């Protein structure tokens with residue numbers, strides 16, 4: 127086990143506990159997606175693991191050794207970990223090249239140059255090597271901070287919403303390169319996100335926080351097939367939620383159905399089409415079944431009355 131968080135208690139204010147008895151394990155080489163809506167405690171947990179704040183009680187162990195947070199470290203942060211927080215903390219007077227190479231030794235300048243160039247390629251900033259951070263967009267600064275964190279391979283990488291400032295095409299490219307780099311180098315990664323679709327294909331485990339409570343810790347497939355509650359289901363994308371009464375009324379075995387999980391069929395539950403909109407890879411249909419509005423995806427535009435199979 128690389129990291130163990132055991133019985134962790136933490137609060138910012140005495141009367142408002144955030145983490146109460148939180149437990150989490152991360153294996154070597156594992157990618158953990160830390161998910162939850164804004165304010166659930168993702169950034170706080172990453173800061174505690176990295177050692178930027180003291181916690182009230184419980185233990186955080188790294189390779190079996192207890193960590194002590196700021197009260198045990200002269201230099202902030204754990205040396206074997208790298209944390210890319212949401213403030214990127216770049217050197218303002220250094221170029222992108224200088225920032226990425228900050229922690230790489232100058233003894234062998236040729237290998238330093240090769241390393242920085244490799245990392246700039248990973249984050250898609252090869253053409254920006256000579257630019258100062260102030261002349262970069264938020265998303266570009268975020269990518270410089272990620273490249274810098276990878277410069278000296280940490281054992282564990284902590285990324286706080288690393289794709290939050292990236293546009294769609296950049297996000298896809300960076301995701302691919304970043305996760306492959308992490309896997310190839312057998313790093314452990316804890317990556318926070320409020321959008322699980324972003325990381326689902328690469329994550330080994332999905333850890334969901336709700337108001338500081340860890341409510342689900344399963345593989346992506348298990349989480350998708352059996353979300354613990356409505357909150358988890360909604361983190362996974364657009365979803366139809368049925369109450370217990372509705373489940374019984376329609377004879378459904380489960381509560382949560384993602385739009386592609388409901389099929390248009392020869393017979394089944396009768397539905398009328400309210401709208402059918404082109405959505406790129408599919409049509410997004412709003413349908414009415416016995417007074418309940420649901421979303422179903424289909425390959426073709428639909429209209430009128432049809433049947434659904436759940």
Ligand SMILES: Nc1ncnc2c1ncn2[C@@H]1O[C@H](COP(=O)(O)OP(=O)(O)OP(=O)(O)O)[C@@H](O)[C@H]1O
Pocket residue numbers: 138139144162163164165166167168169170171320
């Ligand atoms: N310095 C602070 N002092 C007091 N309360 C704080 C502080 N920082 C965060 N909080 C509170 O702690 C809770 C968790 O915040 P945190 O930033 O960890 O959430 P998050 O899940 O990372 O949210 P986001 O996705 O918006 O960054 C929130 O209720 C927040 O208001």
